[in-house]
Structures are given as structure tokens and as C-alpha cells.
Amino acid sequence: MIKFLNHNFIYLSCICFIGIFFITYTYADINKLTIDPPPASATDTDSIIDPTINYHSYFNTNIKLSDPISIMYLSWGNPQLDPFSPLSQINNLYEQPSNVALALSSDALFYPNPFSLKTDTPQIGFKTTKDVDSQSIEIQIFDMRGLQVFQAYFQDNIIGNTYNKFDFSESTFGKSIPNLSSGVYLFLILSDGIEEKILGKGKFSIKP
Amino acid sequence: MSLINTIVVMILILTHVIYANNFSSISDLGASAQAISLGNIQGASRSADAIFSNPAGLYKVRNYSVSLFQATVMNEINYLNMSLCKRTKYGNIGVGYYSASVGDIPFTAIDPDTAEFIVQDMYSYKNQVAKIAYQTKISRRFHLGINYTKYKISFHDITASGYGFDIGILKIFRYFTLSTFLQNVNQGSINYQSSSDSDYTATEKIPLSISSSLRISIADFILYPQIKLYDNNFLPSFGINYNPRFIPFLKFNAGYRQLLDYAYQKHDKASFGLDLKLSSIVFHYAYERSDYTLADHTSYFSFTYNFKFNNSKSTGLIGSSSSALLLLPFLYVLTL
Numbered sequence: 001m002i003k004f005l006n007h008n009f010i011y012l013s014c015i016c017f018i019g020i021f022f023i024t025y026t027y028a029d030i031n032k033l034t035i036d037p038p039p040a041s042a043t044d045t046d047s048i049i050d051p052t053i054n055y056h057s058y059f060n061t062n063i064k065l066s067d068p069i070s071i072m073y074l075s076w077g078n079p080q081l082d083p084f085s086p087l088s089q090i091n092n093l094y095e096q097p098s099n100v101a102l103a104l105s106s107d108a109l110f111y112p113n114p115f116s117l118k119t120d121t122p123q124i125g126f127k128t129t130k131d132v133d134s135q136s137i138e139i140q141i142f143d144m145r146g147l148q149v150f151q152a153y154f155q156d157n158i159i160g161n162t163y164n165k166f167d168f169s170e171s172t173f174g175k176s177i178p179n180l181s182s183g184v185y186l187f188l189i190l191s192d193g194i195e196e197k198i199l200g201k202g203k204f205s206i207k208p
Numbered sequence: 209m210s211l212i213n214t215i216v217v218m219i220l221i222l223t224h225v226i227y228a229n230n231f232s233s234i235s236d237l238g239a240s241a242q243a244i245s246l247g248n249i250q251g252a253s254r255s256a257d258a259i260f261s262n263p264a265g266l267y268k269v270r271n272y273s274v275s276l277f278q279a280t281v282m283n284e285i286n287y288l289n290m291s292l293c294k295r296t297k298y299g300n301i302g303v304g305y306y307s308a309s310v311g312d313i314p315f316t317a318i319d320p321d322t323a324e325f326i327v328q329d330m331y332s333y334k335n336q337v338a339k340i341a342y343q344t345k346i347s348r349r350f351h352l353g354i355n356y357t358k359y360k361i362s363f364h365d366i367t368a369s370g371y372g373f374d375i376g377i378l379k380i381f382r383y384f385t386l387s388t389f390l391q392n393v394n395q396g397s398i399n400y401q402s403s404s405d406s407d408y409t410a411t412e413k414i415p416l417s418i419s420s421s422l423r424i425s426i427a428d429f430i431l432y433p434q435i436k437l438y439d440n441n442f443l444p445s446f447g448i449n450y451n452p453r454f455i456p457f458l459k460f461n462a463g464y465r466q467l468l469d470y471a472y473q474k475h476d477k478a479s480f481g482l483d484l485k486l487s488s489i490v491f492h493y494a495y496e497r498s499d500y501t502l503a504d505h506t507s508y509f510s511f512t513y514n515f516k517f518n519n520s521k522s523t524g525l526i527g528s529s530s531s532a533l534l535l536l537p538f539l540y541v542l543t544l
Contacts, residue, residue, distance in 0.1 A: 109325040111316040114364055116410070125325040143470035144308060144335075145237050146281045146498035146506060150471065163324045178471035181232040182361070182368075182400070182412060184310045184333045185470075186282055188501060198501065203284070203313045205333055207366050208230075208400055208410040 100130045104200040105161065108189050110168065114205040117180060122168040126189065126200065130160035137199070138190040139173070144183050153192065182208045231398055231412035232470045233359075234308040234335050235260050237287060238494075240277045241508035245481025245494035246447030247463025249432040251378065251387020251421040255490075255512040256291035259304035259341040262389040263353025264378035266300040266343040269293045272517055277510035282500045285310050289510070292537060299344035303537040306337040315364060333363035338541040339374075349380040358544050359398055359414070365405070370398035372414055384424045391417040415439040428452055432463075441468060459483040461494070475499075481508070488514045 108126040115122040124139075134157050141150040152173035158164050166172040182205075189200040238244035239253065239260035246252050250261040257275035258265030266273075277289035286309050293302035310333040317328040336359070343353040355374035361367070372392035379386045392414045402408035421434035432447035445465035452458070462480040469475055481494035494508040 106324070107314075107327070109314060109316050109327065111318065111325040113314060113316045114366065123325075127324075140501075142282060142500050143232070144234065144281065144285050144310075145467075145469070146500045146503075147467075147469035147475050148499040149469045149473065163322065165325075178473065179230055181230045181470040181472075182398075183232060183335070183470055184285065184313065184363075186284060186500065190501075201502065203310065205313055205363055207363075208412045 100160075102132065102191050102197070102199065103129050104189065105129050106163065108187070108200040108202050110202070110204040114207050116207050117177065118208070122204075123165045124168055125163060125165040127163050128158050128160050128199075132158040132160070132191075134158075136192050138192050140188045140190065142186045142188075143180075144185075149180060149185070150178060180206050182206050230472065231414045232468075233337065233414065234287070235289075235306045235337050236467065237279070237281075237308075238508070239289060239291070239306075240275060240512070241279075241481055241492035241494040241510040242461065242483055242490075244496060244508050245461035245463055245479050245492070246432055246449065247434070247445040247465035247477075247479065248467070249421050249434050249445055249447045249463070250389045250419045250436070251376075251385070251423065251434070252432055252447065252449075255514065256293040256302055257289065257304070257510070257512065258353075259291050259293070259302045259339050259355065260289065260306060262376035262378065262387050263302065263341040263343050263355050263374065264351040264376040264387065264389075266293050266302055266341065266353060267345060267351040267378065269295055269300050269302075269514065271295055271515065273512060273514045275510065275512045277508070279506065279508045281503075281506055282498065283503045290537075293341070299342055302339075302341035302343070303541055304339040304341065305537065305541070306339075308335045309333065313363070331364040334361070336360045336544065338544050340541050351378040352376070353378075357392070358541060360544050361398065361400075365403045366400055367403065368398050368400040368412075370396050370414060372396045384422045386420070386422060388418070388420045391419075421445075438468060439472060441472070441474065443467060443474070457485045459485075 104126050106127040108124060110122055110124050112120055112122065134155055135153040137154045137158060139150070139152055139154070140148055143149050152175050154166060154172060155174045156166070156172070168177060170176045184203060184205045186203055187201065188198055191197045191199055236248075238248045239257040243249065243253060243257070243261060251265060253261050253265050254268035255275055256266070256269065256273040257277065271294070273293045275289070275291040277287070279287045281287065287307070289304070289306045291302060291304040293300055312330050313333060314327040315329040315331050316325050318324070319326045338358045338360075340356045341353060343351060345351050353376040355376075357372040357374060359368070359370040359372070361369070373394050374389065374391045375393055376387070376389040393416065395416050396414050398412045398414060400408070400410040400412070415438060417436065417438045419434055419436040421432055424431045428451055430449040430451075432445075432449070434445040434447075436443040436445065443466040445463065447461065447463040450460045460480075460482050462478075464476070464478050466474055466476055477496060479494055479496040481492065484491045490512045492510045492512070496506045496508070498504050498506045
């Protein structure tokens, strides 16, 4: 009796093994894992990074660096996370553009300060949390009596999370800078949208 | 009347030699809350702050008059005005000081590592105007005032100074009073220097400003129409003062004015305020809207105090110990 059971067990085991082998062989092409060949050079990342996307704009700077993070190694080369992939929600390392509030992530500063409109080439520099289209950011300048002496929109696109410098000139604002008397001026940087929002403010002084 | 003709001819001559310049004086804000609430009419004041509007208006000062004015514009720029006037047997002598100061202005540099602009230091800005005034009467209804004005500006490594002269007349007619004020008749300039760059020098011309206003009393109202010529721009103003008979210690003011900003562009402003008279002290308040979104309401406060010192009567400039009240600021202005 025991001999009979042993034979049957061996027989059934063989049938199962052959069956599994047959099934996996049949569907191997469907479930086959493939490995992409490495890029031609270590710096060749064209297949990974879309040049039309500013990945820096969507990087969440509020994460705690002390927390462990998980990185999905998807391919050869440097590990990259695609901000448009559901996997990017891991650790909230990236935020969707619509979730990023537009703000200045650095002080808006004029350089040099003080400056002369006749002899210097002043610039204004600041960093925004995300990309901003042209003519969406406004500057308003006020003299010492609270009168608005200048108002204009930045004519160029503003790249998010990158320090942007703009000449304080007609080329930046699409209108000429008035001949301002010496003194102190206050300025506001505003976003233009459904609800106008003050992004930043500052001061500069002009010498003749 | 020949004097008025002479002055009118002088005005016409001066208007043809106006410089194309761009200096903006801080005192154009207004000498007091009362002046601002009346649309900055430059012939309305009869107390010490008339030094900044029309020194001929000092004729009403009988002994001493003190005016103080303070305002903070856009939560950043502090204005202060102090004026003192004393009657002497030679005429009225006045001293006035006006300042605008701003702190925490960033001095910027470029970060060598990131190429970003960074704040290297903070500096402050101070603009001071000091005036010495003299007023005398030509006749009982005709008064003349003159000013010597000193300008001083300092910020970061820049210092600047300049001076000017003003003339004001006030002619009282039967139904109205005519006031004319010529500011900076010498058309002086402000000269800038740098303590860190010996090659840096710059000049800004101070434009001639001419304003003419009327004071017309009708029942409980006083009307102040004014026209001002500033750097070839005609700037009208209008003020109304209402003093109800049933509350004689309270006056209500309203005003409209056109003024030039620091880019010499015209703006329209409306204002209102009130004067509260308690014995010889008068408190003034003025309200004005501002273009600045973060602080679009501006309130101005000032007061004037007319008083006697030791029951003194008119004395010489150095006629009594009380004159030290005037001499100290007088000397300060000269050394500014």
C-alpha cells in the first residue's frame, strides 16, 4: 500500500512539474522581463529626461532630508523620478505643478543698490517656486510719497526654482523706465491672475 | 501796488529760465496735516509751519508758535516736521526742519558661488530740509516773507547738499486774500558726492515752484483755490474749510490737488481731515488714500501751539533768555 502511494505521488509530481514547465514555457514571452541595454555613454540621458520639462519646478523642497526615501531604479544611468509618474508620489518628492503655490523662494533684490540710472546697469533678481508664463508677473514701484511711478509686466518667461535676473530696462518690461529723481523707492512683485497676489516687496535707492 | 507788479514781472521772467531737472523735494508732501487735508494749499497756514508753505503767513504769530508734524508713509518712510516762530520788533523770525528717513535698505552684492544677488549690508537714507524764515509787513494788509533753505541728503556712501531762497507775499483784500509763494527763486542745485568714489559727482537742479492761491470767506466756509507752476506743469488745487458755528472748536477740511511724483508724472489726490482747537493748541488730522497696496490708507497728524513766554512782548532776536528757544535751532540750521 505504501509502495502504491509512493508511486502515485511520484507520478503526480512529475505530471505537475511537466504541466508547470509547459505553462511557463508557453507564456514566457508574455511575462518575460527584459533589460534595456545601457546607453552609449554614461552621460547620455536623453531617453530618460524630457528636455521640454523643467523638473526643478516640481521638486518639493519641503521634504525632510532626515527621512528615508525610496528610489525606484528603473533603468541604466542615474536614478531619475518622473514627476508625471504615479511612482513620483513616493515620499512626495515631487509635487504636481497645479499643487505648487506660486511664491518667491528668495528675496527680490536690485543690484547694485544704490544705483544710478545714467551710469549703472541695474538688475532685479529673484527665484520663483515654479515656472511662470510671460506677462504674468507684475512690478509696481512707488516713490517716497506713496505715488506709483512705474508699473509693468515681465515680458519673458520665468523659470521656476532657478535664480532669474532681469535688466531694469525697457527690454525686460516692454516700456521705458521713467527718469526717476534720486531717493528711495519701494517696489512690489505681484502675480497676475484671478486673484492678484503680492509675492514680494523691497526697497532700492537711486542716485543721480 | 507797484511792488505786486514788480513781483508779477519777476515771476514771468523766472518762468522762462526754468531748468529741465529732476530733483524732488520731500517738503512737497505738505507742511502739516492741515495743509494736506486742504489739498496742500500753500497760503493757508497762519502758524509756524507757514515757513514751508508761505512765510508771509507768519504775520499772524503774536508771540511764539510751534508746529509739529509726523507721518509714516507706506509703513516705511518717516516724515518729521518741526517749526518754530517768534515775533521780534524787527519782524517774525522762524526756523523749520523737515526730514524723511528710511531704514533697512539692502546693499547688495553678487554671491561668487551661486551668482545670485545677496544682501551684504543694510543702510539708511535721510533727506533733510531746513529753513530760516523772516517775515515783515509792508503795510497793514500786505506782508512779505523770505526763506533761506538748506538741503542735505545722505545714504550709504553718498552725501549731497544744496541751498535755495524762497519769497512769499500775502495781500489782504476786502473779500479775499491773495497768497503767492515762489520756492527756490535762485534755482539752485543739489551736489552729490561719494565717500568711497572720489570720481563720483552728480548734480540735480531744484526747480522753481510758483504757487498762487486765494482765501475766500463765505459764511461758515473758507474756499482756497490754488494754481501751482512746477517744472512747466500747471497743478491746480482746491481746499474747503468748514467751521460750523455751533461747534466753534472744530473745523472740517477737504481738498483736492494735482501733484507730480518722482518721475514727474501727474497724480490726482483727494483728502479730508479736521482741526480740533483746544485753547491755544490746535490738533490736525488728515486722511489720504495711497497707491501702495500694502498700506493704501495714510493718516497724518500735526499740532500747532501758540504761546507766550514769561509774558514777553516783542523783543529783539537776542532780547531775552527765551530767545534761546529760537537761537539753538537757528544755529543748527546754519551748521547743517
